[in-house]
Amino acid sequence: MSQTRSPAPARRPLLFTATAAGLLFLLWLRLHQPPNTVDDAYITFRYARNLAAGVGFVYNAGERVLGTTTPAYAVLLAVASRISGVYDYPRLALMLNALINALTFCVLLRLTTRLSGWAWVGLGAALLFAIEGRGLDFSTGGMEAGFNQLAVLAAFVLLIEDHTRWAAAVLGLAVLIRPDGLNLAAAFFGVLALEALRRRRPWPWAEAALFAAVLLPWVVFATLYFGNFIPQSILAKSELYRTPELMAFRAFLVQIRALFPFSLPTLRPGQGLGRELLQAVFPAALALLGLAAAQRRQPRAWAIGVYMLLFITFYSVGNPLWLGWYEIPLFPLYHSLFLTALAWIGARAARRLGQAAARPVWAHGLVAVGVALLAVPHLSRLNVLPWEAPRQAAFVLNPAFNKQREADYRLLGRMLLPAAKRARLVAIPEIGAFGYTYGGDLFDTAGLISPKTNDYFPIPAEVPFEIYAVPRQLIFDLQPDLFISFDSMLVGDLRPDDAEFLERYRPTIGLVSHAAFGIQRLVVYRRSDLPPEVALPPEAMPTEITFGGDIVTLRGYALRPWSDPETDYVEVALFWQAGQAPVTREVLARVNLLSGSGEQVFQVLDFPGETLFPSSSWAPGLWLVDRYQLKRPRPEAGPYTVTLTLFASDADEPLPAVEAGGQRLADNTLTIAAPAQPPAD
Secondary structure (H helix, E strand, C coil): CCCCECCCHHHHHHHHHHHHHHHHHHHHHHHCCCCCCCCCHHHHHHHHHHHHCCCCCCCCCCCCCCCCCCHHHHHHHHHHHHHHCCCCHHHHHHHHHHHHHHHHHHHHHHHHHHHHCEHHHHHHHHHHHHHCHHHHHHHHCCCCHHHHHHHHHHHHHHHHCCCHHHHHHHHHHHHHHCCCHHHHHHHHHHHHHHHHHCCCCCCCHHHHHHHHHHHHHHHHHHHHHHCCCCCHHHHHHHHHCCCCCCHHHHHHHHHHHCCCCCCCCCCCCCCCHHHHHHHHHHHHHHHHHHHHHHHHHCHHHHHHHHHHHHHHHHHHHHCCCCCHHHHCCHHHHHHHHHHHHHHHHHHHHHHHCCCHHHHHHHHHHHHHHHHHHHHHHHHHHCCCCCCCCCCCCCCCCCCCCCCHHHHHHHHHHHHCHHHHHCCCCEEECCCHHHHHHHCCCEEECCCCCCHHHHHHCCCCCCCCCCCCCCCHHHHHHHCCCEEEEEHHHCCCCCCCCCHHHHHHEEEEEEEEEEECCEEEEEEEEEECCCCCCCCCCCCCEEEEEEECCCCEEEEEEEEEEEECCCCEEEEEEEEEEECCCCCCCCEEEEEEEECCCCCEEEEEEECCCCCCCCHHHCCCCCEEEEEEEEEECCCCCCCEEEEEEEEECCCCCECCEEECCCCECHHHEEEEEECCCCCCC
């Protein structure tokens, strides 16, 4: 077996310094990101919070349902919370994942060094890991993806270095981090079993015992505690989603070609599977070449290829609704194999050209070029390429999806805290961010924590049905106190204009969400026999101004300055409550931004709730979250003020605006002082 080439003594301090700098940069980059928590992460956070608080390993108190697919990460968060005293789980996950990523940086450096024979090649792979956009997205998003990567890479290092018993223990942990860790276990035991068949080593009974010793206690506990060690979320997703054929496999093809700043052949819109396969030929071939080169140095390296093949086959056959963090374990392996291939090509070329002594120069030079090319897509997402217009500040990641959906759910959770105090049961298709904030009992209409949902699935093929759509009969049978849904989830047999549904449930809060699902309504419905238990969110300034008699009352407002690379904004959030009488006239809001000298610098004239909540449709007592983005000029012309005036769309005069004490506002206009500067990063 070939030995890893150590750097010359004079270069060891340079390698150590570069590694330390890379680690510090990795930590800084992750802690530098703005809030980025993914909706699904909040599910695990709530399990961890309940576990740390002594409520139990549950989502709803007293309901033993395993609704997270990452019990090991939930336990890790709970333990870290108790030790550190940090109970802000999005913040805790960000810090914990940064430390996990730092360990992964070191493990990947070691693995790639073993595979390629060059320590500097290992550092190149580690630096790519530090900036890789998808991993950074989900690490800062609070997901278990980084923990999963660490377990996978550590298992391969231990296997290659013949610490097979330690590797077996890590394998058990990998399965508890994500169920697809079984692919890793299959590759590991396949290698050891083949070696035993060839009589190169004894059968791996000790390793199997250690693997079982880690895994079986959880299986026994989960079976006794939950009634099933298979997560309910897996059972629910197997029936809930209708996905196109080969969707997961095509996602892998997209993933592997997206690692490069180019595609051979070039990308075209609406292309077929054949062309997508062609575009994956070059990166797949490069990975195979790297695997073959690594195999010459490390006879067990082929386990990496087996694992990747099993992983892709596992998801391709299962064909689940594709979620970005599924593919995370493969990214550092791709980079490691690519760079190993380039190092081999460089060394081989030097030999062929009669420059054997220059092999390190050729190998490292080609790897440096490869690192630079592979870094381009990730540096683009970090807004640091000089030839591209930045979408955000430098080194702030452009996320794959905006997190407005999560922000909107958390806003509703804060507004419904009075309902939570009265133990109102909420039915909702997405339990993540809302459930973490609301805190009360939830019924998940997607079934991740609610096994009863399975009784209503699968939906017959002839019924129009979209992802997260809610079966009508489920709501009528369950009769939850509150029901929350995007309009896009009310399709098929339950629609937002369903007359019988609207007799039983009254719209209570409405907002227009500009989330990853597109611009649409997000509505809270309450059972018609219940009062509207709603409060202003803590960040809002309370007020009590009635417009147009009893048409609508402004209950409060909130101002938030923010910026992108091109424009500064003041976001104005208005919290309206409709009166008890039906509204027969359309209402129009005029929101002005005035400079420090009183000059109008920006104006929005629009219907409250844009066009998705026409005032003629307002139910009595409906709360409406109404938001306006006002552009601030550059250079700054503050301190700014915001003015609000309401009109009937068929009249020129503003609607009368009266404060709670009966005093009429001057010019029927509310004036609000606005912050002049955006918050610091």
